Amino acid sequence: MRRALVTGGAGFIGSHLTERLVAEGFEVRILDDFSSGRRGNLHEFRDAIELLEGDLRDSSLLARAVEGVEVVFHEAAVASVPTSVIEPERTNDVNLIGTLSLLEHARKAGVRRVVFAASSSAYGNAAVLPSVETLPPQPLSPYALQKVTGEQYCRLYTELYGLETVALRYFNVYGPRQDPESEYAAVIPRFIHASLERRPAQVYGDGEQTRDFIYVADVAEANLLAADSVAAVGKLVNIAGGRRISLNQLLTRLRELCGGNVQPVYQSARQGDVRDSHADTGLARELLGFDAQTPIETGLGLTLDHFRKVDAEGDTK
Numbered sequence: 510m511r512r513a514l515v516t517g518g519a520g521f522i523g524s525h526l527t528e529r530l531v532a533e534g535f536e537v538r539i540l541d542d543f544s545s546g547r548r549g550n551l552h553e554f555r556d557a558i559e560l561l562e563g564d565l566r567d568s569s570l571l572a573r574a575v576e577g578v579e580v581v582f583h584e585a586a587v588a589s590v591p592t593s594v595i596e597p598e599r600t601n602d603v604n605l606i607g608t609l610s611l612l613e614h615a616r617k618a619g620v621r622r623v624v625f626a627a628s629s630s631a632y633g634n635a636a637v638l639p640s641v642e643t644l645p646p647q648p649l650s651p652y653a654l655q656k657v658t659g660e661q662y663c664r665l666y667t668e669l670y671g672l673e674t675v676a677l678r679y680f681n682v683y684g685p686r687q688d689p690e691s692e693y694a695a696v697i698p699r700f701i702h703a704s705l706e707r708r709p710a711q712v713y714g715d716g717e718q719t720r721d722f723i724y725v726a727d728v729a730e731a732n733l734l735a736a737d738s739v740a741a742v743g744k745l746v747n748i749a750g751g752r753r754i755s756l757n758q759l760l761t762r763l764r765e766l767c768g769g770n771v772q773p774v775y776q777s778a779r780q781g782d783v784r785d786s787h788a789d790t791g792l793a794r795e796l797l798g799f800d801a802q803t804p805i806e807t808g809l810g811l812t813l814d815h816f817r818k819v820d821a822e823g824d825t826k
């Protein structure tokens with residue numbers, strides 16, 4: 510049986526990836542400190558996985574985590590631009606030093622491949638849209654810089670030590686289990702929550718900023734392809750829907766889907782946020798054979814169903 514480690518496996522993306530790996534017959538171990546991850550995210554497959562609870566920066570725990578593992582999916586991070594602006598040192602410690610430490614432990618343990626969760630924030634306010642992987646990075650926040658440096662470490666570990674790595678630059682991922690309640694929650698769960706609670710939705714900026722959304726199950730699929738693609742070794746690949754929509758358009762779609770009348774309340778733009786984001790997805794197609802399959806209407810519908818169910822159960826944790 511193939512053994513995989515998912516760091517951050519109790520988080521939004523990590524839990525979907527873990528669920529998919531279990532379904533594919535992998536033996537899955539997760540490492541998570543539950544700083545933003547939730548036990549509830551693991552409910553449906555808890556008995557099928559091994560859980561190591563603790564911090565990625567704990568060297569002895571990391572050594573246990575990578576033991577006997579063939580593929581590591583590195584999702585653990587403080588995944589927030591605003592937090593990184595407030596706490597550059599702590600986030601650097603987790604997002605960059607933690608990634609380096611993971612690569613080093615993986616190399617020593619003879620792991621075959623590490624797939625790294627990188628971020629589209631690397632492009633900053635790119636002058637060229639759609640953004641192609643060859644553009645020079647332009648990080649606008651500590652978080653973006655930490656992720657860009659993590660990508661570079663991945664490439665270096667392939668070149669220096671022969672550890673196979675693939676960095677996946679996720680664009681805006683959305684779907685069930687994404688936390689709508691955190692102070693820094695992503696836009697889709699926030700909008701859905703506002704809509705279900707019949708209150709206005711907070712929009713940072715004028716709402717005309719654009720994002721390239723991708724449904725979480727598609728991201729799990731991209732990870733599976735990245736675990737085995739020969740052509741992708743040492744490479745950096747955009748993972749996105751390949752279309753961009755503005756936040757105002759997103760609200761209109763949600764109104765159509767929910768039948769509600771959620772209204773925006775505009776606030777000043779946040780420091781470190783990019784204006785427009787749109788991926789060139791050609792390399793993902795070429796190296797991974799990957800194309801996102803879930804149209805935004807379908808993904809929003811599935812996400813809405815999830816949050817309605819959670820609301821009805823009165824339990825989000």
Ligand SMILES: NC(=O)c1ccc[n+]([C@@H]2O[C@H](COP(=O)([O-])OP(=O)(O)OC[C@H]3O[C@@H](n4cnc5c(N)ncnc54)[C@H](O)[C@@H]3O)[C@@H](O)[C@H]2O)c1
Pocket residue numbers: 516517518519520521522523540541542543544545546547563564565566583584585586587588589603607626627628629678679680681682683695
């Ligand atoms: N959600 C997106 O749109 C998006 C976009 C680009 C990149 N990413 C990246 O994808 C990955 C997953 O993001 P997510 O949205 O699922 O976030 P998330 O916060 O739900 O998941 C991160 C997980 O990592 C865990 N974690 C954090 N610090 C840890 C530490 N020191 N030790 C052990 N575990 C730790 C958290 O408890 C959580 O379970 C992150 O690396 C993030 O930067 C996400």
